[in-house]
Amino acid sequence: MERLLTTWIVSSLALIVAAVLLGSHMDIGEASETMTNRVLAVFIVGAIFTVISLFVAPVVKLLSLPFIIVTLGLALLVINALMLLLVEKITETVGVHFILDGFWWAVLASIVISISQSVVRAFLPEAREPQP
Secondary structure (H helix, E strand, O other): OHHHHHHHHHHHHHHHHHHHHHHHHEEEOOOOOOHHHHHHHHHHHHHHHHHHHHHHHHHHHHHOHHHHHHOOOOHHHHHHHHHHHHHHHHHHHHOOOEEEOOHHHHHHHHHHHHHHHHHHHHOOOOOOOOOO
16 A cells, blocks of 8 residues: 555656646646646546556556567557556546647656656655564
């Protein structure tokens, strides 16, 4: 449970960084909304992104393993971008404003999110094993 909560917060922070860096090409929450509604939208998108990252992405990566090996890992960029586009479609059905300007902006956003998550995780303490 702690891992899920930590991943959710880290993902939400990484999405904020990506939205700030990509400007109008990635938008979370409508500009006309209040700040609390935009923060709520970020946490909802972060929750959906976390669920996709923890449950859907590993299955897709496992099934794509031969292609990932042949492309020397570059297929992971495509898979991560497709996962972001899936998050966009899911948030659209939920009614939360999350927009990406296309596939290539999703690729760039996935790179920014991956780097941001690595930086944020570097500052978090290591999770300890439970003591018997």
